[in-house]
Amino acid sequence: MLLALLMCYAGFTALCLSTDRHHGELLHSRPTPRRRLGLRVAGWLLLTVSIWPAVAIAGWGQGLVEWCAVLMLSALLLVLLLPYRPRLALILAGVGLLASPVAAFATL
Amino acid sequence: MKEGFRQAMAWLHTWAGLIFGWLLFAIFLTGTLSYFKDEISHWMQPEVQARPLDDARSLTVAQTYLQQVAPTAARWFITLPDSRDPGLSVMWQDKVDPGKRGNFIQKTLDPVTGQAVQARESMGGEFFYRFHFQLQMPHPWGRWLSTIAAMVMFIALITGIITHKKIFKDFFTFRPRKGQRSWLDGHNAVGVLVLPFHLMITYSSLVIFMSMVMPAPILASYGNDTRAFFSEVFPNTNNAPASGQPGTLLPLVPMYEQARAQWAGGHVGRVAVNNPGDMNASVNVLRAGSDSVVHDFGSTVSFNGSTGELLRVSGGQSLPAAIGGSFYGLHMGHFAGPVLRWLYFICGLAGTAMIGTGLVIWLGKRQLKHLKSNVMPFELRLVEVLNIASMSGLMIAIAAFFWANRLLPVTFAERSGWEVQTFFIAWGLSLLHAILRRGRQGWVEQLSVGALLFIAIPLLNALTTSHHLGVSLATGDWAMAGFDLTSLASGIFLGWAAWKMQHRTVPAPKVERTRGLTLKQEAN
Amino acid sequence: MKSKTSLPVSYRLAVTSRVLAAVVGGYLMASLASICLALWLPTSRADAVITGMMSSFVFYLLAVLWCFACRSAARAWFGVLLPSAAFATLAGVGLWMTRV
Numbered sequence: 135m136l137l138a139l140l141m142c143y144a145g146f147t148a149l150c151l152s153t154d155r156h157h158g159e160l161l162h163s164r165p166t167p168r169r170r171l172g173l174r175v176a177g178w179l180l181l182t183v184s185i186w187p188a189v190a191i192a193g194w195g196q197g198l199v200e201w202c203a204v205l206m207l208s209a210l211l212l213v214l215l216l217p218y219r220p221r222l223a224l225i226l227a228g229v230g231l232l233a234s235p236v237a238a239f240a241t242l
Numbered sequence: 243m244k245e246g247f248r249q250a251m252a253w254l255h256t257w258a259g260l261i262f263g264w265l266l267f268a269i270f271l272t273g274t275l276s277y278f279k280d281e282i283s284h285w286m287q288p289e290v291q292a293r294p295l296d297d298a299r300s301l302t303v304a305q306t307y308l309q310q311v312a313p314t315a316a317r318w319f320i321t322l323p324d325s326r327d328p329g330l331s332v333m334w335q336d337k338v339d340p341g342k343r344g345n346f347i348q349k350t351l352d353p354v355t356g357q358a359v360q361a362r363e364s365m366g367g368e369f370f371y372r373f374h375f376q377l378q379m380p381h382p383w384g385r386w387l388s389t390i391a392a393m394v395m396f397i398a399l400i401t402g403i404i405t406h407k408k409i410f411k412d413f414f415t416f417r418p419r420k421g422q423r424s425w426l427d428g429h430n431a432v433g434v435l436v437l438p439f440h441l442m443i444t445y446s447s448l449v450i451f452m453s454m455v456m457p458a459p460i461l462a463s464y465g466n467d468t469r470a471f472f473s474e475v476f477p478n479t480n481n482a483p484a485s486g487q488p489g490t491l492l493p494l495v496p497m498y499e500q501a502r503a504q505w506a507g508g509h510v511g512r513v514a515v516n517n518p519g520d521m522n523a524s525v526n527v528l529r530a531g532s533d534s535v536v537h538d539f540g541s542t543v544s545f546n547g548s549t550g551e552l553l554r555v556s557g558g559q560s561l562p563a564a565i566g567g568s569f570y571g572l573h574m575g576h577f578a579g580p581v582l583r584w585l586y587f588i589c590g591l592a593g594t595a596m597i598g599t600g601l602v603i604w605l606g607k608r609q610l611k612h613l614k615s616n617v618m619p620f621e622l623r624l625v626e627v628l629n630i631a632s633m634s635g636l637m638i639a640i641a642a643f644f645w646a647n648r649l650l651p652v653t654f655a656e657r658s659g660w661e662v663q664t665f666f667i668a669w670g671l672s673l674l675h676a677i678l679r680r681g682r683q684g685w686v687e688q689l690s691v692g693a694l695l696f697i698a699i700p701l702l703n704a705l706t707t708s709h710h711l712g713v714s715l716a717t718g719d720w721a722m723a724g725f726d727l728t729s730l731a732s733g734i735f736l737g738w739a740a741w742k743m744q745h746r747t748v749p750a751p752k753v754e755r756t757r758g759l760t761l762k763q764e765a766n
Numbered sequence: 767m768k769s770k771t772s773l774p775v776s777y778r779l780a781v782t783s784r785v786l787a788a789v790v791g792g793y794l795m796a797s798l799a800s801i802c803l804a805l806w807l808p809t810s811r812a813d814a815v816i817t818g819m820m821s822s823f824v825f826y827l828l829a830v831l832w833c834f835a836c837r838s839a840a841r842a843w844f845g846v847l848l849p850s851a852a853f854a855t856l857a858g859v860g861l862w863m864t865r866v
Contacts, residue, residue, distance in 0.1 A: 135581060150414045195535035195568075196577060202438055203585040209435045210592065213416050247835050254834045396823065397830050445823065452819040458797035459804035459818035462861065463811055474812040562809070562816040569820075 135200050137187040137237040140230035142201075142208040145180030147227035148173045150212065160220050181205070191241060248405060255401040256604065260625070262394040263601045264632035269374055269388055270597055271636060273443075274590030276371040277575060277583055280326040281721040283366030286647045288709045288722070290361050292328040293354050297510065298495045300330045303356040305494050308332055308518070312347075318515040320494075323353050324532065326721075363657040364647055369665070375447075378666075382454070389455050392447040399440055402433060409434055422606050429599040432592040439589040440596070446569035475563065476540045477556060481516045481524045489521035489548040497550065501527035501543035504555050508533045515547060523547025530576075536564050537571035580720075601629050627676045627684075634688035635672030637736060641695035642668035644729070648706045682743065689740035696733030700726040783839040791846035792829035798853035799825040805860030 150156045152173035157165045165173065188204065189197035215223040275282065284290065304320040312318065315334040323330050329350040336345055350359045365372075376384035403409070413434065416427045433440070453460060457468070464471045473480040498510055511530030517523050529541040536559070544554040559567060571577060575586045605625050612618050618626070646664035650657055676684045703726055704710030714722035800818035807814035829849075833842040 146414075153411075153414070156414055199535055199572065199577075200582055203582060203589065206436045206439060207585055207588060209413075210432070210588075213414055213431050213435060216414060217416055217418050250835045251831070254831075393823065393826065397827060400827060400831070448823045449820055452822070456797065456800055456819045456822045459800045459815045459822075462801040462857065463804045463815050471812060471815060475816070560810065560813045562813045562820065566816055566820060 135188065135191070135204060137234055137241055138184045138201055139204045139208055140234045140237060141180045141184035141187070142205050143212060144227045144231045144234070145177045145184065146209050146212050147224065148177035148180065150177075150216070152177060156216070159216075160224060187238065187241070248407075251401040252405040255398055255405050258394050258401070259398045259597075259600050260604050262391050262398075263597055263604075264628050265377075265387075265391050266395055267594060267597045267601070267632050268636055269377075269391060270590060270594040271640075272370040273374040274587055274594060275640070276367065276374055277578075277586045277590060278725075279367030279371050281367070281725060282370070283327070283364075283368065284721045285703075285725040286364045286366040286644070287361040288707050290329055290350070290359055291352070292719075293323070293352070295323060295325065296353070297322050297498065300353040301494050301498055301513065303351060303353055304330055304332050305491075307349075307351055307356050308334060308515075309491075311349075312336075313519050315518060316516070318513075318518055320513045320515075322510060322512070322530075324509075324530070328353075329359060362647075362652045364661055365658050369643070369662060375451075378662075385451055385454060389448065389451045392444055396444045396448065399433075399437075399444060403437075406430060406434070422603070422610075425599050425603045425606060429596060429603060432596045432599070436589050436592040436596075440593055442569075442572050443590075443593065446573035449566055449569040450573060452566075477542075477554070481526070481544070482522045484517040484520040485522040487521040488519055489523055491515065491518050491523050491525075491547045492550045494525065497525050497527060497543075497545045500545075500552060501529075504543050505529060505533075505541075518547065521548055524553070531571065531574065532576045535571045535577050536568040537574065537576070538563075538567050539570075598633055601625075601633075605629060626681050627673070630676035630681070630684045630688060631669070631673040634685060634692055634736075635669050635676065637692040637732075638672050638688060638695060639665045639669035641692060641699070641729075644699055645695060645702065648702050686740050686744045689736050689743065693733045693735075693737035693740055696729045696736060699729035699733070780839040784833050784842045787839065787842040787846050788830040788833035791843060791850065792826050792833065795829045795846050795850040795853065796822040796826035798850050798857055801857045802853050802860065805857060805864065 151160060152165065152170045154164060154170075157163065157170075184204070185198070185201050188201035191197065192200055212223055215226070300322050301320065308315070308318050308320075312334040316337050317335045319331075319333040321331040321333075330353040331348060331350050333346050333348040336347070350361070351357065352359050372378075375388045377387055378384065379387065406412075412427075412430060416424075416431050418424050420427075448455070460468050460471050494513055494515075498513065501510060502508060509530040509532065510527055511532075512528040514526045514528065515523060516526075523546070525545040525547045527543045527545070529538065531537055538556075538559055540556045540559070540563075542554075542556045543552065545552055575583065578586055605622065608622055609618070612622065643661055643665040646661045650660055654660065672688055675688065679687060700711055704712075709719070709722050711723055711726050713719075714726070800822035803818035803821060804811075804815045807817055809817070829846050832845045836842050836845055
């Protein structure tokens with residue numbers, strides 16, 4: 135579940151950065167169209183692919199439930215962090231991405 | 243309603259949400275607590291000792307006990323202990339009255355000694371679970387009312403989605419410290435981000451009671467013979483009648499093992515024995531709900547009790563039954579391990595927060611108009627009082643329930659009943675208090691009382707039992723320690739909410755005073 | 767659209783009528799729709815009943831939404847009772863066929 139969580143959180147952060155408003159708030163610049171597209175694709179990709187570790191570990195029934203739970207909670211966490219600790223929100227996503235190979239290695 | 247579709251839906255959302263909001267808040271909060279039903283019971287009955295799990299021993303112990311105490315009963319039910327609930331529960335029914343429910347006798351046994359457990363009398367987490375769908379009302383009414391509330395919730399959810407114009411644009415938006423704006427952001431955020439959970443929990447609650455609230459198709463297809471429907475859906479209820487000749491029941495353990503072999507090692511939740519003292523005794527071994535997400539009521543292996551012959555293994559579920567079963571399983575979350583259980587809990591709190599913020603928004607919007615005159619019309623005052631009593635008052639009532647558990651003497655007559663009484667007395671007092679005090683003071687005082695009660699729970703536990711945090715953390719009793727720590731955290735959050743409301747710098751936007759509430763529920 | 771004291775009686779009556787149409791009429795329509803499903807679905811009898819019961823709440827939801835979205839209270843009743851009549855006819859035919 136940890137790997138799915140990290141991937142979902144990073145995915146939502148990418149999707150969040152792909153909007154003009156949040157990109158401006160977090161990085162103080164407007165994203166270029168290419169960057170926006172890249173972030174959007176990466177975000178959706180991460181969210182979709184995160185089904186795989188959840189299902190691979192727990193099977194379809196339980197795995198899908200865990201994936202949904204993790205999906206909702208990671209988005210909630212991100213949205214609550216953004217106004218209070220925007221830098222922490224970004225750092226967490228970065229750390230999450232870096233840690234996900236380790237998590238993958240440890241769990242799969 | 244000459245305005246557009248969206249306005250009409252917003253109107254429906256507003257009024258349906260307001261009228262059922264207070265009830266739904268209580269249903270959601272107690273339902274959320276029910277995810278930790280067994281853990282709460284463990285805290286409230288610290289005398290029940292956890293033993294290493296051994297199904298065969300538990301089953302033998304239960305059978306010996308029932309043979310002695312209720313050899314002529316019509317039915318036995320044996321619920322095996324699991325990692326969350328350490329008690330071995332046996333229940334029997336003296337004689338079957340088709341028209342009547344009840345005449346069941348239930349005892350919790352120690353799975354090693356076979357003696358009835360001597361614990362303080364308490365409903366434990368079961369109280370929240372029962373209240374969540376029966377609302378402390380006589381038999382069918384509470385269930386009806388809570389199912390109606392669920393239907394209103396379903397309508398409110400769908401109209402909320404229709405009303406919310408910018409779901410994707412505002413997906414990540416939460417702007418704190420902006421008064422009414424923040425409340426709406428918070429309401430949208432917990433609503434949209436946790437939407438799959440809300441939809442699942444609401445629709446499944448309708449599905450759970452569907453044969454009660456929507457009996458028309460059963461009547462149309464089966465006429466007056468509704469039993470035929472249930473025995474077609476649940477074949478394990480269709481057992482041989484008693485023959486009248488006495489017989490001896492074989493040991494249950496070999497049947498238990500055969501059943502597990504049928505399920506490729508799946509777990510047994512419950513064993514039901516019909517007519518245990520009869521030639522025609524039948525034994526149904528039911529599978530544990532924690533085995534799969536899709537709950538299967540009918541997953542049973544049946545035996546003849548006096549010959550041990552395997553009578554029937556229930557087949558797979560049909561698609562509609564599986565869909566219904568997965569609604570049930572998802573709602574209950576029996577399959578969830580500790581991490582997923584906490585996620586369920588957080589989702590439940592998000593739902594509670596969504597309802598709470600909605601109620602606050604309703605009042606805030608309308609209060610703004612009456613700020614200058616400083617006189618509130620009666621209906622706004624009523625909503626304010628009910629808001630205070632249903633939210634902070636409920637917190638106080640829950641805390642009072644836990645306090646009563648520790649303070650009422652163990653030998654007190656009707657002890658568990660009085661625990662429940664304390665809950666409602668505390669709730670009633672907070673309603674009275676909300677009527678007497680003006681809005682802001684009402685909130686601050688009730689939140690402070692709630693905070694004190696919750697923060698003191700670990701202390702109270704340490705003073706009245708030998709299971710304080712030092713012990714429970716050291717021995718790895720996570721349910722006990724988790725309860726104390728969660729109470730502490732809830733108390734701190736309630737205190738923070740009270741402080742936040744007391745120290746509002748701008749008195750103008752009255753709504754903002756209560757903003758701590760959003761987060762308060764997340765803490766509880 | 768708030769029901770304040772200044773609102774005319776006709777408006778209040780219209781809202782009451784809509785609420786009744788939604789609650790009572792909606793339940794009637796949902797029940798009849800689920801009966802139709804239970805009688806007409808080509809699965810086993812018990813499965814058809816389960817499907818009917820499970821999906822009835824969606825019909826209820828649609829009826830309620832219609833009752834508050836349409837332009838007048840009369841339309842609300844009309845929009846709920848017309849499908850109810852249709853479902854009732856279908857259910858009647860279904861019942862007659864099972865009897866024969």
